[in-house]
Amino acid sequence: MTSEQLPGDLGERLASWLEGLGLTEHLGAAGLPTFARDGEGGVHWTDPVTRKPLDADQLHQLDRLLHREGSEPEHAVPVPLLLIARQARVRQELLAGPSYTYETLAALRGASVNATRFAVHKAQNDHGLLVVATEAGTVVPGFQLTEAGELRPELEPVLRPLLAAGMDPWRAWAWLTQPAGLLGGQVPEQVAADPAEADVVRHAAVRLAERVAESA
Known part of the structure; x- marks a missing residue:
């Protein structure tokens, strides 16, 4: 039947x-x-x-x-x-927000695609750049970059503990760009740009990284 x-x-x-x-x-x-x-x-x-x-x-x-x-x-x-x-x-x-492929990031940096791909892989392996795999290929979320295409210096101490803990890149992207409970509903990547609040964001990132490591 x-x-x-x-x-x-x-x-x-x-x-x-x-x-x-x-x-x-x-x-x-x-x-x-x-x-x-x-x-x-x-x-x-x-x-x-x-x-x-x-x-x-x-x-x-x-x-x-x-x-x-x-x-x-x-x-x-x-x-x-x-x-x-x-x-x-x-x-x-x-994905509807700003993001870069190897090609578009190379154009922004004024570098070759091969050199950009190498630099991105190295930064990713060093936990110094958030890189996300999609069905269409690898993308580098734009929120973390300066106008020259380099990592925003204030985000380095925020990103590093999260990525080193093995946090899923999609989850890290979402946490960094959306209101976070650990920050009273503020957006981490935005608050990190405020020198008066940068330490609070770093502390929240470390706490979240510890949770991620414990659950792994």
């Missing part, structure tokens, strides 16, 4: 529920079955491993998995999926 033949059309109900939550595109990233609608709007669920249609038992297992959070399962929200969706939104927001 296929999902379309299930009593109460569980396949359709699950699909509509996830569409309403805006989580459809994040199923694959979570390692969960995905679905597609045919020309008539019918729902077809696919197993992520076998690439075959889900059977009735598999669809019921998916239903239980997605609704297991919370004290009232029928009203539960798939928290892991929400976290993945939030992470995707944050990354999109970050």
Whole structure:
């Protein structure tokens, strides 16, 4: 029996529920079955491993998995999926801001692409530059750079402990450029530019780095 033949059309109900939550595109990233609608709007669920249609038992297992959070399962929200969706939104927001490829950073610095690539790799290995891998390639977030394309000196003591602790580059980028609880809701990279507040930012970065190291 296929999902379309299930009593109460569980396949359709699950699909509509996830569409309403805006989580459809994040199923694959979570390692969960995905679905597609045919020309008539019918729902077809696919197993992520076998690439075959889900059977009735598999669809019921998916239903239980997605609704297991919370004290009232029928009203539960798939928290892991929400976290993945939030992470995707944050990354999109970050990438919408200034960032550089090897080529554009080379142009800013007035250097060759090869020399720039070497310098970026060296700085990254020394925990002195935040570098992020994306589907399109490597990018260097622009917030950390001066007009000449070099690391802002006031950010070096903030970046170094975070990167040395092995903090995920995306998480570091987000923490540095968004309001931070450790700073009373202020943005770390902005506050670091204020000599009167620079020590506070450095201290917050060290505390966060310690948490990252402890959880590794």
